[in-house]
Amino acid sequence: MDNSFCLEDVTILTDEQCGILYDMFNNLPLIADLTQADIFIDCLLNNQDAAIVVAEAKPCTTQSLYKNSVVGQIAYEDSEPGVLFSLKTGKPVIGSKGISQENVVMQQDIVPIKDSFHQTIAVLIKERDISQEILNEQKVKTLMNSKDNKEKDDVFQSVIVQEIHHRVKNNLQIITSLLRLQKRRCSSSSEAVEVLRDSISRISSMAIVHDYLAQHGIEKVDTKFVMEQISALLISLSNNQEKKFNVSVQGESLFLPSDITTSVVLVVNELVQNCIKHAFPDQQEGKIEINVNSRKQMAYITVKDNGQGLKEKRSDLKTSSLGLQLVEMLVEEKLQGDLSFFYSKRGTKVSLTFPISDKVM
Ligand SMILES: Nc1ncnc2c1ncn2[C@@H]1O[C@H](COP(=O)(O)OP(=O)(O)OP(=O)(O)O)[C@@H](O)[C@H]1O
Ligand SMILES: [Mg+2]
Numbered sequence: 156m157d158n159s160f161c162l163e164d165v166t167i168l169t170d171e172q173c174g175i176l177y178d179m180f181n182n183l184p185l186i187a188d189l190t191q192a193d194i195f196i197d198c199l200l201n202n203q204d205a206a207i208v209v210a211e212a213k214p215c216t217t218q219s220l221y222k223n224s225v226v227g228q229i230a231y232e233d234s235e236p237g238v239l240f241s242l243k244t245g246k247p248v249i250g251s252k253g254i255s256q257e258n259v260v261m262q263q264d265i266v267p268i269k270d271s272f273h274q275t276i277a278v279l280i281k282e283r284d285i286s287q288e289i290l291n292e293q294k295v296k297t298l299m300n301s302k303d304n305k306e307k308d309d310v311f312q313s314v315i316v317q318e319i320h321h322r323v324k325n326n327l328q329i330i331t332s333l334l335r336l337q338k339r340r341c342s343s344s345s346e347a348v349e350v351l352r353d354s355i356s357r358i359s360s361m362a363i364v365h366d367y368l369a370q371h372g373i374e375k376v377d378t379k380f381v382m383e384q385i386s387a388l389l390i391s392l393s394n395n396q397e398k399k400f401n402v403s404v405q406g407e408s409l410f411l412p413s414d415i416t417t418s419v420v421l422v423v424n425e426l427v428q429n430c431i432k433h434a435f436p437d438q439q440e441g442k443i444e445i446n447v448n449s450r451k452q453m454a455y456i457t458v459k460d461n462g463q464g465l466k467e468k469r470s471d472l473k474t475s476s477l478g479l480q481l482v483e484m485l486v487e488e489k490l491q492g493d494l495s496f497f498y499s500k501r502g503t504k505v506s507l508t509f510p511i512s513d514k515v516m
Contacts, residue, residue: 165207166198172276176209179268179279183212188332191217191325192283196268197230198276199242206230206238209277215335216328220255220282238278241265245275252285260286291318320369327362331355353428353478356392360385360424364417376416378409379447382423386445389424393431399440400431406447409454411511418489419456419507425478426458426505434462434503454511459504469496 162173176196187194191214197206208228213219232239237248248265255261262285268277291314298307298314334355341347363384367376386402393400411419427443435441446457465472472479486494492509 162198162209165200165209167201168198168276172270172274175270176268176277180210183210184215185336186279186281187212187214188216188329188336190214190281190283191329192281193220195225195280195282196277197235197238197242197280200229204232206235206242206278215332216325218284220257220259220261220284222257225256237263237265238280241267241278242275245269245273255282255284259284260289287317287321317369320365323365324362324369327358327365331358331362334358349432352392356389356424356428357421359388359392360420361417363388364413364420368413374412375410376413378411378416378419379404379406380408381416381420382445382447385420385424386427386443389427389431397439398435400435400443401441402427402443402445404445404447406445407449409447409449409511411454415490415511418485419454422482422485422490422507423456423458425482429478430458430460430462430503434460434464436463438462449511452510453508455506455508457504457506459502461502463502464500465496465498465503468498 162168162176163170166173168176176198179196183194183196193214194212195208196210198209199205200207206229208225208230211221211224211226213221230238237251240246241248245267247267248263251263253261253263261282264281265278267275268279270276294314301307334351338348338351338355341351364376364381367381383404386404390400390402423445427445430441430443434443442461444457444459446455446459448455469479483494486492486507486509490507490509492507495506495508497504497506
């Protein structure tokens with residue numbers, strides 16, 4: 156729940172009616188995530204000629220239409236005729252298009268919320284950004300009218316490719332937001348929280364590569380740039396108030412094909428996760444350094460921490476875990492590369508070397 160309001164103060168609803176709405180407040184974030192839209196609940200004010208926003212939830216699965224909270228704002232007949240209509244008649248208003256407070260084209264759907272006597276006590280409002288859809292519709296219209304085959308091809312490509320990217324991104328976001336929800340519900344089991352966090356970071360790392368491709372529209376990805384984004388994400392996910400991690404990415408830009416980048420990024424994701432999880436059991440602060448370099452046809456990537464160091468040789472480390480096995484499989488099978496571990500009391504360094512002869516731009 157992003158925000159909510161004390162209903163008894165502003166409406167003439169009975170305790171039972173308020174209870175129905177308070178129960179709904181808890182589910183608003185879930186509805187917002189699932190529908191990828193901003194969700195609000197509005198009630199009629201005491202004097203019946205305006206409504207007030209009493210609760211809201213912003214989606215985690217897409218960008219919200221609003222920068223600031225609108226809870227407590229008053230909606231008048233002039234500005235929100237659909238909301239007042241639905242509140243007064245108990246009928247839904249679906250599919251109206253409008254401009255949001257932040258000037259984005261959006262679609263608004265409104266459904267009444269009723270009590271056990273079918274009396275309308277509030278409305279549930281969904282607002283979704285449709286600017287990209289409108290743009291695509293316009294492009295398709297241009298396409299239909301164009302006589303130029305080359306232009307037709309270009310427009311078709313850009314609309315279709317964008318739509319596919321959009322869908323893949325949405326799907327990945329929905330998966331991670333569902334896992335985040337599960338993580339919140341498992342807070343009593345630290346093992347479950349950890350497993351879910353690892354899955355979220357693995358999927359999010361792939362989503363970052365995907366997003367890069369969608370935005371830059373090129374085949375080769377700047378691996379260093381992507382790693383910077385992933386390190387920021389891992390730090391925010393590790394979300395540990397007692398410990399402070401500092402992750403830095405050094406070296407040079409390294410342009411690699413997207414499938415190779417995905418493997419490299421997954422390897423680095425596991426290694427950084429390991430630093431966060433295992434390197435600093437008794438330390439308040441930890442430094443993690445990623446280095447990206449290439450020389451002639453070889454790429455060199457290292458992940459180094461200044462923690463307690465690996466306690467055992469790689470061959471003696473536990474084999475029941477997934478992390479390092481995944482790393483070794485990716486390095487051997489996807490990158491045809493080599494992995495070495497450096498042992499020291501002042502930290503762990505893992506270095507990854509792989510050939511890039513025909514892969515660099
Ligand atoms: N940077 C590190 N510092 C200290 N110990 C480490 C470090 N990286 C790995 N280890 C040790 O190696 C073990 C194996 O790592 P691995 O990634 O395979 O498993 P995990 O992290 O325990 O579980 P998973 O990755 O499957 O969630 C860890 O349990 C830990 O004891
Ligand atoms: Mg691990």
